[in-house]
Amino acid sequence: MRHTLVALMEDKPGVLNRVASLFRRRNFNIESLTVGHSEMPGISRMTIVTEGDGRTVEQVVKQLYKLINVTKVTDVTHDATVIRELALIKVHATSHNRAEILQLVDIFRAQVVDVAVNSLTIEITGDEDKVDGFIALLRPYGIMEMARTGRVVMLRGSNGTK
Amino acid sequence: MKLTGAHILWQSLVKEGVDAVFGISGGAVVHLFHALPEYPIHFVLMRHEQAAAHAADGYARATGKVGVCIATSGPGATNLVTGIATAHMDSSPVLAITGQVRTYLIGKDAFQETDITGITLPITKHNYLVTSVEELAMTVKEAVHIARTGRPGPVLIDIAFDVQAAETEYIYPDSVDLPGYKPTYVGNPRQIRQAAALINRAQRPIILAGRGINLAGAHEELRALVEKTHIPVATTLLGKSCIPESHELCLGMVGMHGEAFVNRAVQDADLIIAIGMRFSDRVTGNLATFAPKAQIVHIDLDPAEIGKNVTVDLPIVGDAKQVLAELALLVEPGERADWLAQIAEWREDSSQHDILNRDFEELLPQYVIRQIYEVTDGQALMVSDVGQNQMWEAQYYRHCQLNSLYTSGGLGTMGFALPAAIGAKMGRPEELVWVTAGDGGFQMNIQELATVAQEKLPLKIAILNNGYLGMVRQWQQFFFEGRYSGTPLLGPDFAKVAEAYSIKGLTVTEKAQVRPAIEEALAHNGPVVIDFRIEQEENVYPMVPAGGSISDMIRRPAPAT
Numbered sequence: 001m002r003h004t005l006v007a008l009m010e011d012k013p014g015v016l017n018r019v020a021s022l023f024r025r026r027n028f029n030i031e032s033l034t035v036g037h038s039e040m041p042g043i044s045r046m047t048i049v050t051e052g053d054g055r056t057v058e059q060v061v062k063q064l065y066k067l068i069n070v071t072k073v074t075d076v077t078h079d080a081t082v083i084r085e086l087a088l089i090k091v092h093a094t095s096h097n098r099a100e101i102l103q104l105v106d107i108f109r110a111q112v113v114d115v116a117v118n119s120l121t122i123e124i125t126g127d128e129d130k131v132d133g134f135i136a137l138l139r140p141y142g143i144m145e146m147a148r149t150g151r152v153v154m155l156r157g158s159n160g161t162k
Numbered sequence: 163m164k165l166t167g168a169h170i171l172w173q174s175l176v177k178e179g180v181d182a183v184f185g186i187s188g189g190a191v192v193h194l195f196h197a198l199p200e201y202p203i204h205f206v207l208m209r210h211e212q213a214a215a216h217a218a219d220g221y222a223r224a225t226g227k228v229g230v231c232i233a234t235s236g237p238g239a240t241n242l243v244t245g246i247a248t249a250h251m252d253s254s255p256v257l258a259i260t261g262q263v264r265t266y267l268i269g270k271d272a273f274q275e276t277d278i279t280g281i282t283l284p285i286t287k288h289n290y291l292v293t294s295v296e297e298l299a300m301t302v303k304e305a306v307h308i309a310r311t312g313r314p315g316p317v318l319i320d321i322a323f324d325v326q327a328a329e330t331e332y333i334y335p336d337s338v339d340l341p342g343y344k345p346t347y348v349g350n351p352r353q354i355r356q357a358a359a360l361i362n363r364a365q366r367p368i369i370l371a372g373r374g375i376n377l378a379g380a381h382e383e384l385r386a387l388v389e390k391t392h393i394p395v396a397t398t399l400l401g402k403s404c405i406p407e408s409h410e411l412c413l414g415m416v417g418m419h420g421e422a423f424v425n426r427a428v429q430d431a432d433l434i435i436a437i438g439m440r441f442s443d444r445v446t447g448n449l450a451t452f453a454p455k456a457q458i459v460h461i462d463l464d465p466a467e468i469g470k471n472v473t474v475d476l477p478i479v480g481d482a483k484q485v486l487a488e489l490a491l492l493v494e495p496g497e498r499a500d501w502l503a504q505i506a507e508w509r510e511d512s513s514q515h516d517i518l519n520r521d522f523e524e525l526l527p528q529y530v531i532r533q534i535y536e537v538t539d540g541q542a543l544m545v546s547d548v549g550q551n552q553m554w555e556a557q558y559y560r561h562c563q564l565n566s567l568y569t570s571g572g573l574g575t576m577g578f579a580l581p582a583a584i585g586a587k588m589g590r591p592e593e594l595v596w597v598t599a600g601d602g603g604f605q606m607n608i609q610e611l612a613t614v615a616q617e618k619l620p621l622k623i624a625i626l627n628n629g630y631l632g633m634v635r636q637w638q639q640f641f642f643e644g645r646y647s648g649t650p651l652l653g654p655d656f657a658k659v660a661e662a663y664s665i666k667g668l669t670v671t672e673k674a675q676v677r678p679a680i681e682e683a684l685a686h687n688g689p690v691v692i693d694f695r696i697e698q699e700e701n702v703y704p705m706v707p708a709g710g711s712i713s714d715m716i717r718r719p720a721p722a723t
Contacts (some may be wrong), residue, residue, distance in 0.1 A: 010342065013291075018283060025284045055469060062466035068288045069307060071342040 002031065003057045004081070004153050006161045007046045007064055008038060008072040015069045019046065027054065028060050032033065032150030043071065047152050072161065080156040083127045086149045088113070089135065092142030093120045101141060108134045119144060165332040167295045167325045168197035174302040174334055176201050180230050182588050184208055184217035188234020190261030190274060193326035198372070206588060206617060208610040211238050213581035216246020216607070219254045220545060220582030223568040224381065227239070228309050232259040236274030239320070240281065242429075244575060246316045247285040251572025252400060253377060255314035257281075257305055262322045265293045275699045278320050287315030287616035295328040300335055307338045308499030313464040314377060322707040343353035345463065349480030349488060356476055357459045358492035363434035366455075366501045367393045370416060370445070373400035374462060374482050376565045382406065383486035384437070390490060392498045392506060396424045398439050399552075400571040403561035408540065412579075413505065417445040418706045419553040422515070423508035428453050430504075437461045438482045441471040442572070443708075444719045461485050515703065515718050518558075524697045525673050527544040527551065527626045531558035534596060534624060537680045542622075543586055545569065547579035547599035550632040555598045574721010578604025580623070582611060594622070601627040601653045611663040614689050622683045623691045625656050628698045640716065660691035668692045 009015050017037055023030050031049040038045035050060055057075060064073045098120070105112060105122055108130065109112065109143050114121035124134050135143070155161060165173065171194060175183075181203045187195045198205060208214040211233040219228030233242050239260040249256040279291045288308050290301045297323070305317040308551055361367060375384055379402060388395055388411050395405050396416040405412045413424045428434065434456045439445070449472060457475040460468050468477040472589060478485055494652040513519055531554050534542070540562030546555040546569040558597040561567055568586055570578040579599045587595045604625050614621055635649040657667030666686050670679045670693065685689040704715035 014279065014283075017280070021283050036644060055473075059466065059470060065342075066464075066466055068343045 001041070001051070001053065003050050003075055004050065004083070004151065005048045005050065005057075005061065005064070006074045006076055007048060007070055008161070009044050009046060009067070010069040011037070011044045012069055015044070018067050018069065019064070022063055023050075024050060024112060026059070026063055028056065034150040049151050050121065074161045076153055076155060076161065081153050082156060083151055083153045084125055085128055085131050085151050086123065086125050087131050087135070088121060088123055088147045089143060090119050090121045090145040091138045092118060092144055094118065096140060101138070104134070104137055107116050110134060115133055115151045163332055164329045166193065166197065166327055166329050167298050167321065168193040168327070170295070170298050170330070170656065171202065171302060171321070171326075172197055172201040173332065175202065175230065177334055178302070178306045179227060182206060182221060183230045183232055184221070185232030185583060186211055186214060186234070186238060187696045188238045188261065188274075190235035190238075190263060190323050191232060191259075191326070192322075193323070194232065194259070194261065195260050196650065196697065199242065204286060204588070206584065206613065208581065209612050211241030211614070212244050212577070213607050213610045215242045215256065215585075216248065216256060216575075216578050216581035217585035217588070218258070219245060219249045219252075219269060220255045220585030220587040221494040221569055222249070222254045222256055222585070224543060224581070227589070228255045228257050228306055229585060230257045233261075234274065235261045235263055235278070236276045236423045237418055239276055239278040241483050242511040243281060245283070246282055246318065248570050248573045248575045248578060249316040250285045250287070252570065253314050253373060256317065257309050258316060258318040260318065260320045261326070262291065262320045264324045265322045268293070268322065269541070278318065282318050285316070286318050289318040289320070291320045291322075292325055295325045295330045299332065300338075303335050304340065304435060308340070308343065308497060312343070318520065324559050341377065346465070346479045347463070347481040347484060349461070349478045349485035351488070352474060353478045354488045355492060357478060358458060358489055360433055360457060360476060361391060361393070361435065361489075362496075364432050365498075367391075367433040367498075368427055368431040370395050370398065370428070370434055370436040370439055371395050371404045372398045372437065372439025373571070374451065375404035376714045378438065378463070378482040378690060380438075380483035381564045383483050383490060385409075387486050387493065388492040391493050392502065393435065393498045394426060394427065394502065394553050397419070398442070398445055398571070399556055399569065400567075401439060401566070402556060403564055403566045406562045406564065407560040413509075415556050418447065418708075419557065419702050419704070421512045421557070422717065423505060423512040423531055423706050423713050425706070426508050427505050428456075429713045431456045431707075433457050433459070435459045435461070437486070438468045440465070444447055445711040447474065447706045447710055451713065466706040470517055517703075517718060520721055522672065523704035525671065525676070525695065527554045527628070527694070527696045527700055528558050529673060530626060530676055530694050530696065531555055531623065532599065533676050533680055534598075535559045537677070537684065538594060538596070542566070542594045542596045543568070543590065545579045545583035545586055545595060545597050547597075547603035548574045548576045549597055549600050549603060549605070550628075550636065550702050551600040551626045554626065557702075561620040576603035578603070580604065580607050580610045580614075583621050584613055588617070595622040599623070599625055600627055600632055601629065601656070602631045604656070608659065610666055611660060611691070615663045615665055619689060620687065621689045623689065625691065625693050626696050627653060627656065628696050628700065630698060633698070633702070639699070639701070639705065640705075654691035656691055666690045669695065671695045
């Protein structure tokens with residue numbers, strides 16, 4: 001089963017390397033990993049999506065805690081969460097089909113962020129299913145380039161993962 | 163007061179109680195060596211950096227203090243790697259100091275540059291690259307703290323060359339602030355009560371005791387628990403000597419080369435109380451068939467060990483000393499006479515398979531170890547190498563002194579024993595220290611005889627010389643059609659090699675010479691190497707084939723009639 005972990009860690013050189021190295025060494029899978037600043041100065045927030053049974057993921061959490069720079073790890077898989085991912089998609093667009101594509105953009109509440117003679121660059125935000133669905137619809141037009149951020153997640157309500 | 167980085171390092175280590183450092187000098191640590199003579203630290207010049215790391219490890223195992231090794235950048239640092247990995251697998255508090263190229267040269271492939279923090283990432287508890295002298299004092303404080311607290315382990319500090327020479331105001335912090343590092347020492351009281359209830363109900367309980375007891379110094383607490391409940395104790399290799407092996411409730415070693423009756427007791431137990439051990443594959447054999455009737459209580463300081471290899475019925479995260487003391491108060495006294503009688507019966511069967519209970523004329527390694535045990539009364543500190551010799555030491559030396567066996571258990575590093583014994587002897591000079599090694603492993607760090615001679619360390623060194631990489635040869639005999647590929651070994655005349663280092667050398671070729679040679683070695687006021695030319699194709703029995711069930715051991719064949 002797919003698990004989502006939120007890890008808080010000191011923002012120091014090499015910390016991302018320590019986490020990535022841990023997953024490789026212990027033979028854990030990473031499906032996606034995003035990292036950026038948190039609300040606390042000097043603390044980074046990482047969202048990790050990993051595939052494994054309960055026991056494996058429990059090991060992942062415990063092994064992450066063994067890293068000196070990691071201060072908090074939460075498995076939010078079974079919590080009510082807001083999950084978002086951002087994708088930038090450059091799709092082939094001609095004068096004939098541009099209107100069709102813009103309709104799709106509208107339906108998915110995506111945004112066109114760049115226009116060129118033969119292409120549109122579209123930004124979409126949502127959970128993975130929404131992004132996957134949008135990409136599937138764009139594929140027939142010819143996707144020239146794509147960048148996805150991977151999942152970021154936050155608990156619903158006033159509780160934090162601190 | 164302003165100090166250079168080099169002075170800050172040594173001054174801080176002195177404050178942390180460091181009195182010995184093992185290592186080799188080099189270009190990127192020359193500032194450190196320049197400052198070293200100003201401090202009350204005994205420097206031991208090793209002949210290879212791997213040996214320096216093992217010596218620091220041996221010192222740490224023998225004293226419980228942090229063992230420190232030092233090496234230069236590049237090849238000096240990479241040579242430490244095997245020793246650091248050895249310490250990591252066996253949870254030894256080792257501090258490795260390495261020099262790094264100048265800050266502005268880092269990443270430029272400078273002469274003798276290597277990314278040692280990157281290389282040692284998976285084999286250290288934590289590591290640091292210091293590129294500013296202002297960080298150095300706090301880094302040393304944190305590194306020592308991390309190495310020796312919680313589940314101990316090696317920590318490496320890589321110090322750029324210019325940082326060693328740069329000056330700053332020296333203020334040594336008296337505490338650390340590590341929000342992500344808070345070991346749990348006190349066991350959960352509810353879980354301890356539940357463990358006591360399980361113990362009180364158990365008919366056939368057994369304790370599996372590991373290195374965690376030796377690390378925590380929980381010897382008295384273990385003994386008190388055992389004597390109150392009459393629960394027999396099986397130990398892992400590194401758990402040996404956590405209870406005197408002369409104790410009637412100490413069964414000996416479990417696992418691949420444990421005695422058959424010990425494995426049988428584990429397989430038949432209804433409750434396993436595992437303390438400070440990690441259910442290594444060498445202990446459990448095939449997990450699917452391991453201890454099928456037992457509930458498992460697992461007590462360990464490292465939460466990640468719980469549930470890693472086996473499913474645990476009751477976990478207790480905490481320091482063995484504290485948890486066992488609590489547990490001993492809550493359990494009911496018990497006799498467990500039936501269970502102990504059953505084990506005694508199995509023990510009798512094991513004893514009949516023991517080669518030493520048969521007639522033999524050959525020079526057998528088991529006999530050599532048993533004689534060393536008898537002559538030293540089980541009181542020596544034993545430092546064993548890896549392979550057949552290690553298992554014979556474990557099977558035939560009965561450790562009566564607590565925490566008295568130092569060996570590479572997890573990593574299985576050949577060449578460990580001689581340099582680790584140097585560290586152990588430096589740490590506990592009043593103790594008698596024996597090295598037991600095979601001819602293969604001994605040659606992997608044989609150069610350290612020079613260190614032994616230079617430091618005038620009266621080590622007693624027994625080489626069990628069978629002319630093979632014996633453990634692999636044994637596997638080849640059992641499982642690979644007897645094809646001895648890459649295992650026959652032509653060694654030197656070890657006694658002559660010893661003499662070349664001004665160390666007394668003896669050669670023993672017959673059974674009758676064994677005891678006199680050991681006595682002669684002990685009578686000699688200095689280091690001695692004894693080359694025991696043992697029976698070449700003697701095997702370690704019993705044996706669980708790798709991945710097999712520990713119920714299913716290869717036993718010594720009956721003698722030909």
